Amino acid sequence: MSIAGSSLRDTVSAEEWRIRVDLAAAYRLTALFGWDDLVFTHISARVPGPEHHFLINPYGMMFDEITASSLVKIDGEGNKVSDSPYEINPAGFVIHSAVHAARENAHCVMHTHSVNGVAVSAQQGGLLPISQVSMGVLSSLGYHDYEGIALNPDEKPRLVRDLGKHTYLMLRNHGLLTVGATPADAFVAMYFFESACMIQLRAQAGGGPLVHIPQAVLDGVREQMQVATRGVRPGQLAWPGLLRRLDRANPGYAD
Template sequence: MYNIPEVNLQGKVSDQEWQTRVELAACYRLLVMHGWDDLIHTHVSARIPGSEHLLINAFGLAFEEVTASNLVKIDIEGNVIDSESPFTINPAGFTIHSAVHIARHDDQCALHLHHPDAIAVASCEQGLQAYSQYSAFALASMSYHNYEGLAVNPDEIKRLQENLGNANFMLLRNHGALTMGVTIGDAFMHMYDLLRACEIQVKMQNSGDDLIRVDQSIIDGIKAQASIVHTGQTGGQKAWPAMMRRVKRAYPDFDQ
């Protein structure tokens, strides 16, 4: 009941798969470190480069228990690849992830959270507002999806795909947040920006003061600026190694 099955895949999978496993496990630990986890619920999934296979967390494990080896390898239909794996996945969580991975083949990672401030903002009729620099980044690539209950209905896949389009940020009405990334680090940085924007918006709306918005002309031009800030030498790819080192200091066993 209290013991997690021990699995060690180091040296037993390709280098690309192992690197993806290590980075995805790090992402799960970062969610714990930021207080973004939700018991055993929500998911981060990543495509193994050069394959049609995905990695996702084992259903029933807390995020601080996720390791590189106990991530579950599945196909796009949610079938576990390793028939001897002691782990299963959450079918409700997989509906969302299968939808976005099918639609966004060039993106490696999809990150879905139930953060309270994201749910609060997503559930406001006007959604995310231009109240901060963080919101400016998100609004440059924002989408919304209406709540349809627990995500177990295959018919919802098409609607999710249509609503997401080419956006990197999605607020799920009454539900939470989703970000996409060409890399795991990009998806994490996008979620960082989105949750900061939601946190700031909730604080500002509760302040009772008159609120100052970011000018629309800035929002219109921010997309190109965001591509500079969150890629290459100044953004996501520069920050991600530092995040990996932070995880290694806090959780030395994550990459096992």
């Protein structure tokens, strides 16, 4: 279910091919980490250039099958702009198109329906400040109330408003969303988001009172993170290792 990588690679810019490879890797890593929902969520990435084109998964292809060549190039309305034997789910691009249009720095938008994420999104208190990993998420987290399956373009302004300048958005009763400058950044942000939700559910399952991190500690987390990562984005730090793991577990994404 893939086009010959060499033929497509010869027809696109080096910048587009690099984004295709990283985005395909992000899809396969999502499957490897168990966050995929069959074929029903999406990760989109902006193609470098003035045309405002995007790459998204071919509808019906499992995340662990996606390759750089099979990703479909579309415009801001979800229409295909290059030859591809694959179709996309236009409705699945409603959320993504809203974010891409409103946030110039949101080159990659990642949305999941993970079990842990949906479970916490259904809790009235949302994500709680009870773990170290939750601190970074809470420092840049918005919430968006559920309005049904994301098919209505009228929902876009409210979604954009609720995301604001945040990196993380919890879609109530629905799932998780992250944005990043690259697929690496969006994926690593989702790793932290998903981990924080998993920790919360396990802590709650223990049945005892939970210890909340004081607000004064939360207020200093951004500065602490800069020190801990030496000013380098977490996605940049972790991505090479994640690709090595993927090469061992499920190679072929760069085809």
